[in-house]
Amino acid sequence: MIVISKEKLTIQKEQDVVLFRNRIKELATKIGMSLVNQTKLITAASELVRNMLRYGGGGITHLEIVSKNSIPGVRLIFVDEGPGIKDITLAMKDGYSTGKSLGLGLPGAKRLVNEFDLKSEPGKGTTVTIIRWKNGL
Amino acid sequence: MNKESAAALKGKKKQILENWMANQLKDAALRDDLMSVSELQQQSEEFLSTLLKAFASPNAEDTDSAGYESIHDILSEISITRARQGFSPRETSAYILSLKEVLSQVLEDRFKDETAILYREIISMNKIMDSLSLVTMETYIKGREEVILRQTNEMSEISTPVIRVWEGILALPIIGTLDSARTQVVMEALLEEIVATGSRIAILDISGVPTVDSLVAQHLIKTVSAARLMGAECIISGIRAEIAQTIVHLGIDLTNIYTKATLASALKMSFSMLSIQVSKAAQNGPVGSKQNFGF
Numbered sequence: 398m399i400v401i402s403k404e405k406l407t408i409q410k411e412q413d414v415v416l417f418r419n420r421i422k423e424l425a426t427k428i429g430m431s432l433v434n435q436t437k438l439i440t441a442a443s444e445l446v447r448n449m450l451r452y453g454g455g456g457i458t459h460l461e462i463v464s465k466n467s468i469p470g471v472r473l474i475f476v477d478e479g480p481g482i483k484d485i486t487l488a489m490k491d492g493y494s495t496g497k498s499l500g501l502g503l504p505g506a507k508r509l510v511n512e513f514d515l516k517s518e519p520g521k522g523t524t525v526t527i528i529r530w531k532n533g534l
Numbered sequence: 535m536n537k538e539s540a541a542a543l544k545g546k547k548k549q550i551l552e553n554w555m556a557n558q559l560k561d562a563a564l565r566d567d568l569m570s571v572s573e574l575q576q577q578s579e580e581f582l583s584t585l586l587k588a589f590a591s592p593n594a595e596d597t598d599s600a601g602y603e604s605i606h607d608i609l610s611e612i613s614i615t616r617a618r619q620g621f622s623p624r625e626t627s628a629y630i631l632s633l634k635e636v637l638s639q640v641l642e643d644r645f646k647d648e649t650a651i652l653y654r655e656i657i658s659m660n661k662i663m664d665s666l667s668l669v670t671m672e673t674y675i676k677g678r679e680e681v682i683l684r685q686t687n688e689m690s691e692i693s694t695p696v697i698r699v700w701e702g703i704l705a706l707p708i709i710g711t712l713d714s715a716r717t718q719v720v721m722e723a724l725l726e727e728i729v730a731t732g733s734r735i736a737i738l739d740i741s742g743v744p745t746v747d748s749l750v751a752q753h754l755i756k757t758v759s760a761a762r763l764m765g766a767e768c769i770i771s772g773i774r775a776e777i778a779q780t781i782v783h784l785g786i787d788l789t790n791i792y793t794k795a796t797l798a799s800a801l802k803m804s805f806s807m808l809s810i811q812v813s814k815a816a817q818n819g820p821v822g823s824k825q826n827f828g829f
Binding site: 414439498504506 | 747784785
């Protein structure tokens with residue numbers, strides 16, 4: 398896998414989410430992603446970035462255009478230094494939430510993207526990496 | 535800054551003010567449409583007197599000292615008003631920078647033969663004026679931020695109209711991102727209107743919502759539940775194809791809520807729920823002639 402372009406965006410407040418989503422849309426349009434795939438990617442990103450704001454106290458996002466076997470895709474990495482997730486298996490279950498939300502953010506985001514990786518260490522923070530390929534496979 | 539230069543500047547106050555005003559007036563950036571000349575003269579005179587007083591104080595170079603407090607106040611006020619009046623950053627900072635030029639001229643005349651002192655005094659004066667111009671910029675930006683914040687608030691209020699489309703049917707087109715604050719505004723407006731009109735059906739149209747994630751969905755569900763508690767049924771319309779797919783993948787359960795793809799089909803559904811029949815009138819004359827519309 399090769400990284401074609403990369404950039405960084407800091408997320409500190411709710412207003413940053415809109416800017417972040419618009420930037421992803423630009424990247425996805427640039428590689429010619431279809432509207433359905435774009436919407437799925439943006440929604441997944443929106444879930445993760447909201448989690449980052451709500452539980453991680455904000456953090457940094459990396460937006461990258463990557464390519465594997467000459468198929469382009471968008472890779473997003475969310476890094477926060479919040480309290481971390483104690484039980485990842487439980488957190489990935491539908492309907493589980495430590496807040497008062499629907500509990501669909503993490504599992505839903507996973508279903509919306511092609512590759513999903515979550516690393517977390519209690520007390521140190523959480524890093525989530527997602528990729529959605531242009532062809533959606 | 536030594537006593538001599540402070541005294542020299544004080545002695546030339548009238549001339550400084552005149553030159554400064556001339557400088558400001560000749561600058562192409564001056565906005566006499568936003569501020570009258572007499573107003574500017576008054577503002578400048580007040581500022582200059584306070585500044586010269588601060589120059590004469592023992593620690594004149596420390597712009598955080600007590601002597602500069604009132605200067606900071608005046609400057610902040612000037613730049614905040616200018617930001618609100620729509621001055622550009624350039625115009626705002628030109629106010630301080632044009633004074634710097636005049637002050638250097640006076641110092642140059644005073645210390646014509648003592649280059650070393652002149653150099654030192656100019657540097658020290660520059661330092662003070664630069665730090666003041668930073669204050670100007672800082673408060674200018676603060677003033678602009680206030681404007682932006684106010685506009686954001688205004689926008690969230692104007693963008694949530696509740697429309698009465700039929701007797702007993704309300705429509706609420708939601709445009710933009712649906713965050714917690716917006717939901718509060720939307721919900722309040724809707725519930726109030728339900729009471730005021732006695733409507734039984736509310737159509738929430740989300741055609742203008744770019745992203746529907748689980749938080750937005752949760753806000754929608756909350757709004758629907760609140761409306762139900764008041765005896766009104768909600769229909770969510772404007773669900774686009776890509777949003778429908780995304781909602782399914784996210785796993786959001788909207789089966790308890792009536793949803794439609796378009797506002798038109800939601801309206802049709804409300805008609806049947808209220809047992810209203812809308813049909814084409816029998817046509818007598820040629821299509822499109824005025825008497826057919828019944829006005």
